[in-house]
Amino acid sequence: MNALDYLVLFGSMLAIAIYGVWRTRGQRGLQTYLQGAGDTKWLVVGLSVMATQASAITFLSTPGQGYQDGLGFVQNYFGAPFALIIISVVFLPIYRRLKVYTAYEYLGQRFDGKTRLLGAGLFLLQRGLGAGITIYAPAIVLSTVFGWRLDLTILCSGLVVIAYTVAGGSDAVSHTQKYQLAVIFVGMLAAFGVLLAKMTTSIGVTDALAVAGGFGKLEAVDFSLSVDKRYTFWSGLLGGLFLALSYFGTDQSQVQRYLSASSLRESRLGLMFNAVCKIPMQFFILLLGVGLFVFYQFERPPVFFNQVAWATAARQDTTGELRSFESRFAAAHEEKQARIVTWLAARRAGDAPAAEAARTAARLAHQQSEAVRLEARTALQRLAQGAKANDADYVFITFILQHLPHGLIGLLVAAFFAATLSSKAGELNALGSTTVVDLYRHVVRRDADDAHYVAASRLFTVLWGLVAIVFALFANMVENLVQAVNIVGSIFYGVVLGMFLVAFFLKHVGGTAIFVAAIAAQLLVFALYFTLSISYLWYNLIGCAACIVLGLLLQLVLPRTPSPREPGVAL
Amino acid sequence: MSDDVPHPDAGPADETTGLPGLRTWSAVYGLVVAVFVAYVVLLVLLSRAFA
Numbered sequence: 001m002n003a004l005d006y007l008v009l010f011g012s013m014l015a016i017a018i019y020g021v022w023r024t025r026g027q028r029g030l031q032t033y034l035q036g037a038g039d040t041k042w043l044v045v046g047l048s049v050m051a052t053q054a055s056a057i058t059f060l061s062t063p064g065q066g067y068q069d070g071l072g073f074v075q076n077y078f079g080a081p082f083a084l085i086i087i088s089v090v091f092l093p094i095y096r097r098l099k100v101y102t103a104y105e106y107l108g109q110r111f112d113g114k115t116r117l118l119g120a121g122l123f124l125l126q127r128g129l130g131a132g133i134t135i136y137a138p139a140i141v142l143s144t145v146f147g148w149r150l151d152l153t154i155l156c157s158g159l160v161v162i163a164y165t166v167a168g169g170s171d172a173v174s175h176t177q178k179y180q181l182a183v184i185f186v187g188m189l190a191a192f193g194v195l196l197a198k199m200t201t202s203i204g205v206t207d208a209l210a211v212a213g214g215f216g217k218l219e220a221v222d223f224s225l226s227v228d229k230r231y232t233f234w235s236g237l238l239g240g241l242f243l244a245l246s247y248f249g250t251d252q253s254q255v256q257r258y259l260s261a262s263s264l265r266e267s268r269l270g271l272m273f274n275a276v277c278k279i280p281m282q283f284f285i286l287l288l289g290v291g292l293f294v295f296y297q298f299e300r301p302p303v304f305f306n307q308v309a310w311a312t313a314a315r316q317d318t319t320g321e322l323r324s325f326e327s328r329f330a331a332a333h334e335e336k337q338a339r340i341v342t343w344l345a346a347r348r349a350g351d352a353p354a355a356e357a358a359r360t361a362a363r364l365a366h367q368q369s370e371a372v373r374l375e376a377r378t379a380l381q382r383l384a385q386g387a388k389a390n391d392a393d394y395v396f397i398t399f400i401l402q403h404l405p406h407g408l409i410g411l412l413v414a415a416f417f418a419a420t421l422s423s424k425a426g427e428l429n430a431l432g433s434t435t436v437v438d439l440y441r442h443v444v445r446r447d448a449d450d451a452h453y454v455a456a457s458r459l460f461t462v463l464w465g466l467v468a469i470v471f472a473l474f475a476n477m478v479e480n481l482v483q484a485v486n487i488v489g490s491i492f493y494g495v496v497l498g499m500f501l502v503a504f505f506l507k508h509v510g511g512t513a514i515f516v517a518a519i520a521a522q523l524l525v526f527a528l529y530f531t532l533s534i535s536y537l538w539y540n541l542i543g544c545a546a547c548i549v550l551g552l553l554l555q556l557v558l559p560r561t562p563s564p565r566e567p568g569v570a571l
Numbered sequence: 572m573s574d575d576v577p578h579p580d581a582g583p584a585d586e587t588t589g590l591p592g593l594r595t596w597s598a599v600y601g602l603v604v605a606v607f608v609a610y611v612v613l614l615v616l617l618s619r620a621f622a
Contacts, residue, residue: 074614081607085600213621220614233611265589268596275603279610 001145005410012414013421016179040260044178045270048257048426049248050277051177055423056137056416057485059188059285064392065483066289067296070217072231074283076486076537079241080248084275087249088268090504095255096264101437103255103500110503112511113442118518119499120438123252124431126492128464131427132471133485135161137393138420139472141413143308144397150308154472157420162465165425165432166458177426180418187415188288190408191400195291198403202298207344211297214343214359215366217290220283230535239537242544243486246493248274250500253430292399297340299403303329303376305394313384322383325376332372336365428468432461483536490536491529494543495522501544502551509555517550 001009040048065073100106104123108116135158142153199208212218222232229235248254248271261267303325304310314322343358377391400412436457445452499518502509525543529536593599 071614071618078607078611081603085603088596088600209621213618218618218621220618221611265587268599269588269590272599272603276606279607283610283614 008410042269046273051422052426055134056419063289063396066286071220075236078236080244081275083244131468135472158469180422242540246497305391332369431464435460494540498544498547513554521546
């Protein structure tokens with residue numbers, strides 16, 4: 001990075017932060033701090049919902065996922081449009097009618113205090129874990145850009161996010177997210193444009209798609225019924241439906257976003273905006289990763305994309321083992337490149353049998369070069385204890401630093417930070433507000449004034465930020481960040497969703513039945529996760545179904561207790 | 572539950588979508604589903620074209 005990059009990076013970040021401070025000046029009340037001023041329009045709500053979900057992981061790790069496994073991950077989002085419709089029809093009117101600060105307040109009104117605490121507790125546990133993983137992503141960027149130690153960069157980026165969130169509250173989060181998203185989209189489009197321009201100096205767009213397809217990177221939809229496969233149309237549609245229903249409908253970091261709208265209509269339109277835009281957005285980011293894969297077929301990539309880890313291991317390598325991998329990989333890559341060129345020439349000539357034979361040879365050459373990379377990774381792990389074997393998260397940042405012009409590098413690094421600030425701020429804000437509203441104000445201190453609760457909310461936001469930093473220090477152990485976030489969510493979300501669905505639709509089930517059922521269902525999901533090897537998306541469905549069925553069964557033997565208040569759905 | 576029936580607590584502005592050509596919420600949800608189907612079809616076509 002040079003002076004121009006730093007100017008773009010700090011200029012854009014500072015301008016957004018100053019706007020956030022100016023936009024929320026004089027804000028003192030608890031409602032404004034936690035929910036915003038209640039005047040937000042649908043586009044801001046929609047962008048805010050999108051920005052809260054789209055962390056730096058989305059823009060850093062997802063291209064790596066596309067590079068490694070192709071477009072199949074897009075199926076993960078197939079359930080989202082349907083989930084957002086259900087939330088718009090069922091969840092949203094109830095939340096708005098009851099004027100709740102958090103989704104878990106509703107559980108307290110429908111069931112009892114202990115069920116509210118359990119719902120809030122499950123949210124705090126899973127979101128606290130998830131927050132640690134999302135704070136890890138910008139640390140990767142800093143570590144790669146500056147060559148700093150990863151633990152130091154986690155600490156630095158974590159503290160910046162905490163300060164930013166504590167200063168602004170919910171209103172600042174909503175109103176700065178649209179500008180952060182603008183920085184992100186401009187940065188990603190610019191990166192895509194440069195990638196396309198560089199790629200087309202070697203081959204045309206059709207050839208690029210043929211190479212991607214030939215290596216299986218364009219297989220976006222898999223209709224097979226196998227439950228072992230991580231991403232299929234069915235796991236995405238059903239498991240993804242339950243995951244999105246839980247995330248958008250019961251996760252306070254999202255509920256807080258759309259409850260800040262000025263009316264039910266604005267909230268609904270904000271959600272429908274996401275229902276339409278989510279899949280193409282993820283597709284575009286994955287396609288960028290696929291483009292990187294094609295680009296690196298013609299431009300030799302490093303043996304290992306995590307260059308900092310590679311350099312660290314190389315310093316310990318007294319026998320020159322790693323250097324030998326570099327030369328072997330260079331030879332294997334050259335061989336593969338020649339095969340691909342032959343394949344494309346045959347394809348252009350319309351010689352189908354020759355093209356098929358050349359494609360098979362190219363795939364074989366690819367396997368051989370990947371085998372060298374695998375050996376190199378094993379050696380790296382032996383030399384640098386604790387180094388992560390999977391380098392997919394480093395693919396995009398490596399491309400940015402090595403191939404983008406100055407100015408754009410700064411913009412892309414700014415985009416990762418903008419994504420971190422927008423998503424982390426939403427998460428930490430929700431963690432702080434849930435702790436105050438559902439635990440502190442509900443259990444510890446019921447009669448304080450707004451100023452006290454705002455101060456408490458800020459304090460809890462800081463505490464959760466510190467917890468996230470501690471978790472982030474352990475995130476090095478996960479293989480792919482974007483998957484890890486979804487796995488953690490899937491383990492907890494199903495049960496929480498089950499609690500809400502019982503609350504909405506099964507009015508005869510009382511607090512004690514659902515409380516015990518939720519704990520039993522959560523233990524069941526834990527047990528299954530550690531014993532089965534099915535796609536994690538199914539745990540959303542299993543957890544939800546187990547919670548509902550156990551709740552119904554328990555209610556058969558438990559005495560009926562009247563609900564504190566009515567709120568359910570009139571069908 | 573019919574979505575076109577105004578919610579008892581919904582304000583007048585909430586009953587209409589405010590979108591040209593899509594006056595009811597059912598129409599908006601129908602459009603979202605149609606767009607999803609179109610996405611899946613396009614993704615399948617892309618996969619098959621370069622398989």
